[in-house]
């Protein structure tokens with residue numbers, strides 16, 4: 001593991017474990033809730049209490065409402081069966097256990113069928129802020145509350161269906177960027193200020209502070225084709241956060257036919273995470289101080 005990622009609690013996505021033998025045809029396993037140790041529940045408690053305190057006034061209303069209405073608390077790692085019972089009522093979703101990263105098309109197949117694949121393991125006590133693969137805290141604390149929101153629930157299902165198509169059309173890289181800059185690292189403008197809805201941020205202590213308070217990163221209005229052309233960082237804080245005006249904007253994405261867009265952006269140059277275009281609607285022009293300091297460290 002390289003030093004850079006040790007400092008920020010980054011969760012690596014997308015390096016699907018294609019080589020490992022699948023535990024089952026769809027890579028799902030039994031969560032094995034009864035086997036969690038007191039130490040594992042204690043890690044959950046530490047992360048849950050620390051993050052819940054920090055997210056007050058930082059997480060978006062949909063995240064707060066979702067967390068409130070779910071059987072999820074500090075005292076134990078949530079039982080996916082209990083989570084799914086409530087989720088199914090609310091948005092028809094369920095949480096299925098997986099041993100870690102699954103191949104892209106397996107991931108999309110689950111999302112397209114309103115099954116959210118969640119790692120059933122939890123990070124070690126000595127790596128509270130460092131993670132190789134998405135664990136149960138990232139997947140359940142970070143992703144599941146937003147699945148209680150009907151608009152977001154529809155969006156992630158549509159993303160799953162779109163992902164299977166993109167996989168066939170070889171345009172996965174562009175669509176993965178939309179997932180990254182929305183579902184993982186998205187911000188939304190609320191009347192009471194900028195708020196977090198991305199799971200990669202909501203489950204990260206350090207990035208929940210950096211993404212809203214630090215002057216370094218750019219904060220730019222979400223624009224689909226712009227995002228589909230923009231690379232992202234998997235080893236450190238994001239250099240840019242894309243901001244929705246409201247979650248309903250995601251509904252638009254559910255209806256779009258991506259094929260003509262793929263054709264158009266293929267002819268355009270790729271963009272780097274720190275780029276700012278004069279066509280961008282810039283909410284905050286970053287100093288880039290954090291990343292340039294890292295580059296010269």
Ligand SMILES: C[C@H](O)[C@H](O)C1=Nc2c(nc(N)[nH]c2=O)NC1
Nearest residue numbers: 013014100101102104107117176
């Ligand atoms: C699809 C997404 O861009 C990314 O490639 C993947 N994410 C995940 C994955 N597998 C798991 N378990 N969790 C993820 O978030 N496989 C692939």
Ligand SMILES: [Fe+3]
Nearest residue numbers: 134184199200
């Ligand atoms: Fe994730």
